[in-house]
Amino acid sequence: MKVLAVGAHPDDVELGCGATLALFKQKGHEVYILVLTKGEASGNPQIRVNECKISAKVLGAKKIFFGDLKDTRITDGIETIMEIEKAINLVKPDFVFSHSPKDVHQDHRNTALAVLSAARNSKKVLLYESPAALKDFLPQVFVDVESTFSVKLEALKSFGSQASKIFFKGNNHHYDESRKFPVVSNAVEGLARYRGFQAGVGLAEAFEAGKFLLEI
Numbered sequence: 001m002k003v004l005a006v007g008a009h010p011d012d013v014e015l016g017c018g019a020t021l022a023l024f025k026q027k028g029h030e031v032y033i034l035v036l037t038k039g040e041a042s043g044n045p046q047i048r049v050n051e052c053k054i055s056a057k058v059l060g061a062k063k064i065f066f067g068d069l070k071d072t073r074i075t076d077g078i079e080t081i082m083e084i085e086k087a088i089n090l091v092k093p094d095f096v097f098s099h100s101p102k103d104v105h106q107d108h109r110n111t112a113l114a115v116l117s118a119a120r121n122s123k124k125v126l127l128y129e130s131p132a133a134l135k136d137f138l139p140q141v142f143v144d145v146e147s148t149f150s151v152k153l154e155a156l157k158s159f160g161s162q163a164s165k166i167f168f169k170g171n172n173h174h175y176d177e178s179r180k181f182p183v184v185s186n187a188v189e190g191l192a193r194y195r196g197f198q199a200g201v202g203l204a205e206a207f208e209a210g211k212f213l214l215e216i
Contacts, residue, residue: 001024001029001030001094001095002029002030002032002091002092002093002094002095003021003024003029003030003031003032003093003094003095003096003097004032004033004034004087004088004091004093004095004096004097005017005021005031005032005033005034005096005097005098006033006034006036006084006087006096006097006098006099006111006115007033007034007035007036007098007099007111008035008036008037008074008099008105008107008108008110008111009035009036009037009039009042009048009071009107010035010038010039010048010049010051010052010055010159011039011051011052011055011156011159011162012035012099012108012130013033013035013097014055014059014152014155014156014158014159015130015131015156015167015188016097016099016128016129016130016205017097017126017128017205017207018055018059018151018152018155018156019143019145019148019149019151019152019192019203019205020097020143020145020148020205021033021059021060021061021097022059022060022145022148022151022152022155023143023145023147023148024095025059025060025061026060026147026148030062031059031060031061031062032061032062032063032064032065032087032091032093033052033056033059033061033063033064033065034064034065034066034067034083034084034087035052035064035065035066035067036067036069036074036080036083036084036107036111037067037069037070037071037074037107038066038071039071040070040071041071041072042071042161042162043161043162044161047161048159048161049066051158051159051160051161051162052064052066052158054158055155055156055158055159058151058154058155058158059151059152059155060151065087065090067083068083069083071107072106072107073107074106074107074110074111074114075110075114076109076110076111076113076114076117077114080110080111080114081114081117081118082118084114084115084118084119085118088118088119088122093122094123094124095124095125095126096115096119096122096124096125096126096210097125097126097127097128097207098111098112098115098119098125098127098128098210099111099112099115099127099128099130100112100127100128100129100130100133100137100208101113101116101127102133102134102136102137102138102208103130103132103133103134103137104132104133104134105130105132108130108132112127112210115210116210116211119210119211122211123211123212123213123215124211124212124213125209125210125211125212126141126207126208126209126210126212127207127208127209127210128205128206128207129191129206129207131165131166131167131187137208138208139195139198139206139207139208140207140208140209141206141207141208141209141212142195142196142198142199142201142204142205142206142207143204143205143206143207144196144199144201144202144203144204145192145203145204145205146196146201146202146203149189149192149203152188153188153189156168156188166187167187167188189203192204192205
């Protein structure tokens with residue numbers, strides 16, 4: 001099977017479905033990642049791209065693609081749709097993952113809407129929650145990620161330039177500038193435990209169903 005995960009910025013895919021992607025890889029499937037911007041609104045774009053490449057290797061992605069859209073200026077229009085369609089046509093994925101439209105960040109919302117258009121012929125489209133997801137994010141699909149959650153945390157350690165963000169900080173919200181990598185926040189594990197509780201497992205990632213064809 002082939003899996004394509006789409007994110008608006010570097011670290012979006014890892015936060016939203018990193019452990020699920022690692023699980024697909026663990027099961028012998030091919031994982032591909034598309035990042036629509038280089039995250040220039042939150043740091044040096046070359047550093048952010050390099051961090052993304054390191055993270056993709058940790059997750060076991062076969063290839064990572066970068067779009068040429070502008071950070072904070074992603075629309076749900078044809079430019080974004082075509083960028084996503086290009087990756088879909090190359091990969092021909094069996095699963096597509098992307099943001100939920102129920103999100104306060106306009107790039108995330110618009111990426112979600114563009115993915116739903118670009119992946120209109122795909123059979124399975126699952127929408128992940130980001131730290132900016134709204135309270136009306138209502139998952140219907142859960143993935144048990146207990147066996148790969150440590151891979152997700154290791155991948156998130158790649159994003160040292162984002163250490164000041166709250167979901168990368170440790171329990172005491174203190175970041176030691178001498179550290180090479182950030183302390184990954186307990187919020188990441190807390191969310192996985194909460195979704196795991198809902199699903200009846202130890203740790204889970206949760207998704208809304210953009211489209212899901214049940215094949216029996």
